[in-house]
Amino acid sequence: MGEGNIIAGIRDGLGNDAIVVATKNNGKLKEFAHALGKLDKRVLSLHDFPEIPDIVEDGDTFAANARIKAKTTGDALGVPALADDSGLRVEALGGEPGVYSARYAGEGAADEENNAKLIRELTSIGASCSEQRLDDGSRQLSKAQFVCALALYDPATGEFVEAEGTVDGVITDKPHGAGGFGYDPLFWLPQLGRGMAELSKEEKGAISHRGDALRKLLPLLMKQQ
Ligand SMILES: O=c1nc[nH]c2c1ncn2[C@H]1C[C@H](O)[C@@H](COP(=O)(O)OP(=O)(O)OP(=O)(O)O)O1
Numbered sequence: 001m002g003e004g005n006i007i008a009g010i011r012d013g014l015g016n017d018a019i020v021v022a023t024k025n026n027g028k029l030k031e032f033a034h035a036l037g038k039l040d041k042r043v044l045s046l047h048d049f050p051e052i053p054d055i056v057e058d059g060d061t062f063a064a065n066a067r068i069k070a071k072t073t074g075d076a077l078g079v080p081a082l083a084d085d086s087g088l089r090v091e092a093l094g095g096e097p098g099v100y101s102a103r104y105a106g107e108g109a110a111d112e113e114n115n116a117k118l119i120r121e122l123t124s125i126g127a128s129c130s131e132q133r134l135d136d137g138s139r140q141l142s143k144a145q146f147v148c149a150l151a152l153y154d155p156a157t158g159e160f161v162e163a164e165g166t167v168d169g170v171i172t173d174k175p176h177g178a179g180g181f182g183y184d185p186l187f188w189l190p191q192l193g194r195g196m197a198e199l200s201k202e203e204k205g206a207i208s209h210r211g212d213a214l215r216k217l218l219p220l221l222m223k224q225q
């Protein structure tokens, strides 16, 4: 042990100002660039390293998939890598789509196809979590939770630093807002009276599963210095 200093690994490998995030999702990337940019970190992604082959995310949990993505990328590049595996747990669907969120409507499905399938599945079982309609008439179909597992892996030590964040909300049958990505347009935040896709990047970061996970991860990294 004693070598478990991922911050030093980042510094040695890429310079102190850069960090590799093992993702191809531009929505996530924007959020990381925003959050880590405040710490003066330049964010590189898998788009910058096309030589790394597609990573098979076959873990049973978000945490396992985050570790797979971080380790594959970190080992390939020889520098520490941060990975995010995230998704949506929908109460009326027994927690689905969960780790299958990205491929809910099939491998390589677009966000719009996944969202359409989610509404289709929930309406087909007559799901409803409140009789109350929202102001625009949309129905509240089911309670749901976004989950984000983060893993930072250092190939020099083989060690991981991990954190998980969540945010609770409600799936609606109509979209709200044009921001964010993925399932954001269908994710209503009763506590705010707004949809996730209606929030600015700052507002989303302050309440989201990803923001929650990052706020838990960063102090763990600082401890290692
Ligand atoms: O803040 C979010 N707002 C809306 N939707 C979200 C969010 N966070 C995750 N999601 C959805 C998108 C995707 O359907 C799945 C993540 O799948 P996940 O495998 O972790 O990411 P991905 O395949 O898009 O990119 P990559 O694996 O390269 O990081 O959950």
Ligand SMILES: [Mg+2]
Pocket (backbone or CB within 6 Å): 057, 102
């Ligand atoms: Mg993925």
